[in-house]
Amino acid sequence: MELFANLAHGFAVAFSPINLLMCLVGALVGTLVGVLPGIGTIATVAMLLPITFGLPPVGALIMLAGIYYGAQYGGSTTSILVNIPGEATSVVTALDGHQMAKQGRAGPALAIAAIGSFFAGCVATVLIAVLGAPLTKLALAFGPAEYFSLMVLGLIFAVVLAKGSVLKAIAMIVFGLLLSMVGSDIETGASRMAFNIPELADGLGFATVAMGVFGFAEIIRNLDHGAEMNRNLVQQKITGLMPTRKDIADSTPAILRGTVLGSILGILPGGGAVIASFAAYTLEKKLAKNPSRFGRGAIEGVAAPESANNAAAQTSFIPLLTLGIPPNAVMALMVGAMTIHGIVPGPQVMQKQPDLVWGMIASMWIGNLMLIIINLPLVGIWVRLLRVPYRLMFPSIVVFCAIGIYSVNNAPVDVVLAGVFGLVGYWLIKHDFEPAPLLLGMVLGPLMEENLRRALLISRGDWSVFVSRPLSAVLLAIAAGLLVLAVLPTLRAKRDEVFVESEG
Amino acid sequence: MSDTPSEAPVKSILPKWVRGPQDFVGGLAMMAVALFALWASSDLQGMHGFSFGAGTAPRMFAVLLLLLGGGVALMGVLQAGPHIAAYSWRGPLFVSAAIVFFALAIRPLGLVVSAFAAFMIAAMGSQETKLVEAVIVGACLTLGCALLFPYVLGLPMPMFPRFLIQ
Amino acid sequence: MMSIRSLAGACLSAFVALGAFAVPASAQNYPTRTITMIVPFAAGGPTDVVSRIVTAHMAQTLGQSIVIENVVGAGGTTATTRAARAANDGYTLITGHMGTHAASVPLYPKLAYHPEKDFEPVALLAGTPILILARKDFPPKDLKEFVVYVKANAEKVNAAHAGIGSVSHASCELLNSILGVKPVGVPFNGTGPAMNALVAGQVDYMCDQIVNAVPQINAGTIKAYAVATPERNPSLPNVPTTTEAGLPAFQAQAWNAIFAPKGTSPAIIATLNAAAIKALDDENVRKRLLDLGSVIPAPVNRTPEALATLVKNEIAKWTPVLKPAT
Numbered sequence: 001m002e003l004f005a006n007l008a009h010g011f012a013v014a015f016s017p018i019n020l021l022m023c024l025v026g027a028l029v030g031t032l033v034g035v036l037p038g039i040g041t042i043a044t045v046a047m048l049l050p051i052t053f054g055l056p057p058v059g060a061l062i063m064l065a066g067i068y069y070g071a072q073y074g075g076s077t078t079s080i081l082v083n084i085p086g087e088a089t090s091v092v093t094a095l096d097g098h099q100m101a102k103q104g105r106a107g108p109a110l111a112i113a114a115i116g117s118f119f120a121g122c123v124a125t126v127l128i129a130v131l132g133a134p135l136t137k138l139a140l141a142f143g144p145a146e147y148f149s150l151m152v153l154g155l156i157f158a159v160v161l162a163k164g165s166v167l168k169a170i171a172m173i174v175f176g177l178l179l180s181m182v183g184s185d186i187e188t189g190a191s192r193m194a195f196n197i198p199e200l201a202d203g204l205g206f207a208t209v210a211m212g213v214f215g216f217a218e219i220i221r222n223l224d225h226g227a228e229m230n231r232n233l234v235q236q237k238i239t240g241l242m243p244t245r246k247d248i249a250d251s252t253p254a255i256l257r258g259t260v261l262g263s264i265l266g267i268l269p270g271g272g273a274v275i276a277s278f279a280a281y282t283l284e285k286k287l288a289k290n291p292s293r294f295g296r297g298a299i300e301g302v303a304a305p306e307s308a309n310n311a312a313a314q315t316s317f318i319p320l321l322t323l324g325i326p327p328n329a330v331m332a333l334m335v336g337a338m339t340i341h342g343i344v345p346g347p348q349v350m351q352k353q354p355d356l357v358w359g360m361i362a363s364m365w366i367g368n369l370m371l372i373i374i375n376l377p378l379v380g381i382w383v384r385l386l387r388v389p390y391r392l393m394f395p396s397i398v399v400f401c402a403i404g405i406y407s408v409n410n411a412p413v414d415v416v417l418a419g420v421f422g423l424v425g426y427w428l429i430k431h432d433f434e435p436a437p438l439l440l441g442m443v444l445g446p447l448m449e450e451n452l453r454r455a456l457l458i459s460r461g462d463w464s465v466f467v468s469r470p471l472s473a474v475l476l477a478i479a480a481g482l483l484v485l486a487v488l489p490t491l492r493a494k495r496d497e498v499f500v501e502s503e504g
Numbered sequence: 505m506s507d508t509p510s511e512a513p514v515k516s517i518l519p520k521w522v523r524g525p526q527d528f529v530g531g532l533a534m535m536a537v538a539l540f541a542l543w544a545s546s547d548l549q550g551m552h553g554f555s556f557g558a559g560t561a562p563r564m565f566a567v568l569l570l571l572l573g574g575g576v577a578l579m580g581v582l583q584a585g586p587h588i589a590a591y592s593w594r595g596p597l598f599v600s601a602a603i604v605f606f607a608l609a610i611r612p613l614g615l616v617v618s619a620f621a622a623f624m625i626a627a628m629g630s631q632e633t634k635l636v637e638a639v640i641v642g643a644c645l646t647l648g649c650a651l652l653f654p655y656v657l658g659l660p661m662p663m664f665p666r667f668l669i670q
Numbered sequence: 671m672m673s674i675r676s677l678a679g680a681c682l683s684a685f686v687a688l689g690a691f692a693v694p695a696s697a698q699n700y701p702t703r704t705i706t707m708i709v710p711f712a713a714g715g716p717t718d719v720v721s722r723i724v725t726a727h728m729a730q731t732l733g734q735s736i737v738i739e740n741v742v743g744a745g746g747t748t749a750t751t752r753a754a755r756a757a758n759d760g761y762t763l764i765t766g767h768m769g770t771h772a773a774s775v776p777l778y779p780k781l782a783y784h785p786e787k788d789f790e791p792v793a794l795l796a797g798t799p800i801l802i803l804a805r806k807d808f809p810p811k812d813l814k815e816f817v818v819y820v821k822a823n824a825e826k827v828n829a830a831h832a833g834i835g836s837v838s839h840a841s842c843e844l845l846n847s848i849l850g851v852k853p854v855g856v857p858f859n860g861t862g863p864a865m866n867a868l869v870a871g872q873v874d875y876m877c878d879q880i881v882n883a884v885p886q887i888n889a890g891t892i893k894a895y896a897v898a899t900p901e902r903n904p905s906l907p908n909v910p911t912t913t914e915a916g917l918p919a920f921q922a923q924a925w926n927a928i929f930a931p932k933g934t935s936p937a938i939i940a941t942l943n944a945a946a947i948k949a950l951d952d953e954n955v956r957k958r959l960l961d962l963g964s965v966i967p968a969p970v971n972r973t974p975e976a977l978a979t980l981v982k983n984e985i986a987k988w989t990p991v992l993k994p995a996t
Contacts, residue, residue: 039659187556187834349885458872
């Protein structure tokens with residue numbers, strides 16, 4: 001009963017005119033930030049932090065939270081329309097989403113992404129309210145060993161993502177892992193493969209590489225001779241804007257599973273939310289009757305990861321609201337916003353700041369409602385954007401990406417690096433290497449290496465910690481099982497191929 | 505992304521026993537990347553005691569990539585595969601030039617000049633571009649960016665050339 | 671990769687060339703336009719919060735807005751390098767920090783600037799006390815027991831820190847060198863994850879700035895042995911000082927101060943220093959800084975000369991402690 005009282009209190013706070021306005025502003029800015037390639041949530045929240053100086057703290061945090069989950073809605077837009085994932089979480093959305101757009105089904109892809117996000121957002125908000133406190137234990141149960149095993153599992157997901165050669169996919173993951181090694185070593189501070197370039201001292205930014213291998217490479221490829229025909233075709237065959245009955249039927253189970261996976265993984269601080277979207281994608285691909293549809297415009301491949309990343313975005317508030325510990329960089333900024341207002345969140349933040357906590361939880365639900373109301377009508381506008389001639393579209397994307405990358409660190413070198421990665425990505429396309437596993441390797445690499453080393457430091461070099469700790473052992477077992485499942489079909493296919501050849 | 509380029513096969517300079525040039529060259533390039541990484545991380549400290557040291561993980565992954573690259577190249581020998589697709593020079597050149605120009609110009613010349621110039625340079629990457637149209641759209645886009653980024657999103661970036669303000 | 675390096679070089683020389691157009695502004699009617707304050711850490715961090723609180727008030731005094739530019743990377747040295755190379759016209763300043771203007775000297779042998787030679791000190795803004803923290807079920811009950819325990823179990827204990835070059839790393843190294851122990855240092859990416867590990871009991875102890883720790887201590891999820899300042903902190907009245915608890919040698923504070931590039935005219939420095947002092951005397955500013963657990967410098971420590979001395983002393987203090995670490 002206390003829960004209802006709390007929720008009622010939360011809604012009373014969230015429904016005050018100023019907080020509703022803040023929520024709307026957050027949702028709008030979040031959508032905008034998500035849509036603009038390169039401009040990440042971290043940069044935006046950082047930029048908007050000073051504005052919150054003059055606002056009441058609850059309103060300020062409601063707005064910042066709105067930007068964070070609003071960007072998850074908007075992030076799918078560029079992934080689907082122009083194949084540029086703005087955040088690590090929307091990489092997998094680009095795989096099937098952009099294929100759908102090429103088939104003239106950008107409308108249904110965008111709509112299902114919004115619907116899935118809305119559903120996941122609602123469920124996750126309820127989860128935070130009902131189970132937030134007990135779920136905190138999960139966040140604390142994950143030590144370095146568990147995170148390492150989770151990241152291994154994540155890398156296996158990355159293999160499953162591949163639709164072509166498994167060998168080449170693994171090569172791309174390892175390439176990504178190598179790229180992630182650039183920068184300062186966490187334990188010794190030694191500079192690794194940074195060649196004394198100060199901008200490389202902290203490693204390659206995700207946005208830099210993603211804009212390069214996805215955004216710029218895609219543009220350069222589209223400028224090739226012969227590709228023009230293809231593009232004009234896309235522009236002509238845009239069909240319905242909204243998903244069909246069959247689309248909805250196909251997506252519903254995917255949305256449900258994505259929501260569950262995302263909600264669980266989101267709670268884990270420091271990296272859980274990152275793998276939520278491709279865990280969901282992998283699950284769908286494994287469960288599908290015909291996995292070959294994935295990567296070629298399967299609507300489940302959009303619905304599941306989009307639901308998962310939005311669910312994870314919401315549940316990642318749990319460690320912040322119950323422990324007072326920010327689980328990722330955006331949350332750390334929110335803690336900054338709270339400290340500016342003289343509130344330092346801690347384990348007692350729920351008791352000490354009920355207005356803030358419950359108001360924020362209630363506002364998340366309202367925010368999700370606003371976002372779906374904003375985003376569904378926008379689908380029509382986005383799809384119309386595809387009709388803009390490509391000769392005008394591509395220089396605009398180049399400029400937007402360049403500004404976006406520059407804004408992340410105010411570093412011109414990052415922009416040049418993104419250009420270099422654009423050429424690398426162009427080369428990769430020409431040699432049929434997929435960029436998605438590369439990006440995932442890059443995102444997971446540091447998490448995996450750092451946690452491995454932390455675990456071994458704490459265990460004094462005893463490798464058995466990874467199997468003697470039950471959670472870690474379970475994760476590794478799942479990883480091993482998935483790897484077998486991923487490799488078996490290719491082996492079988494090879495055998496069949498050989499068989500067919502010898503028959504013929 | 506993997507719709508295999510289906511342009512006419514270019515004249516191959518590779519020997520006949522390379523049956524899948526795309527994979528063969530791709531694998532070799534990965535091996536080159538791996539060797540480069542091995543060289544670049546050779547100055548880093550390796551394992552000492554149970555502590556990993558800075559160099560262990562990069563070298564481990566570099567060796568792994570070397571093996572995988574070798575595997576991909578081997579597939580290119582054993583399995584018939586597509587030829588290396590043709591590269592065009594115009595798109596990559598102008599898009600890269602636009603990016604580099606933007607990077608060089610944003611701090612000294614400001615957003616307005618660099619965004620517009622980058623737009624025009626990039627636009628030259630396609631032979632479909634019509635000059636007047638591109639100038640108009642580029643100007644509108646620049647105006648939009650000049651309002652959107654510094655004002656709506658509050659990003660701190662210079663707007664106009666430095667020597668004009670002072 | 672060579673081409674990237676040469677490109678980076680080309681970038682730099684282009685900036686320098688274009689920067690030459692800049693005409694030095696006259697110091698008399700300074701400031702006539704917006705001032706950029708580089709903050710070498712992410713928005714929302716302790717340095718950022720302190721800078722924002724103080725510069726907001728300084729902007730009123732100076733009659734020009736002060737824009738904060740957060741430039742993150744390499745323990746703040748990326749930003750500091752940029753500030754060192756900026757025009758010395760008083761329109762680019764930096765909020766320096768114990769890390770960027772002292773600990774960086776021994777930590778980064780190839781540092782592209784020197785805190786004393788490349789900067790003009792302007793004013794010390796605030797100090798943030800360091801605490802000795804431990805997981806809640808760590809056996810020692812007080813600092814004396816802690817010292818005995820850590821010395822006896824040096825092989826077994828794990829000390830967390832927020833990454834090489836962070837305040838928590840530097841201060842933990844100082845503590846360890848005073849105790850004469852070399853525990854295993856478990857590195858994390860920032861104070862958030864390190865605090866999470868401490869709350870979860872995965873690591874034994876760490877040193878951290880007071881801001882993040884107060885609510886956890888009050889909730890009993892971690893415990894604090896001592897605060898490394900001469901006086902107790904009002905936000906944690908029950909936590910003894912290191913002097914009271916029997917380890918007077920361990921004194922550490924993370925401090926923030928404004929610096930200008932070398933060669934900035936003394937008139938401008940004086941204007942800025944006056945504005946900073948005025949901000950530190952403002953009731954509202956003081957309250958907000960004290961709420962963060964910060965220590966506001968006494969008037970005698972607010973002059974540029976006092977800051978110069980502080981930087982000199984801090985470099986001397988951290989160099990022997992951090993040198994072997996790299």
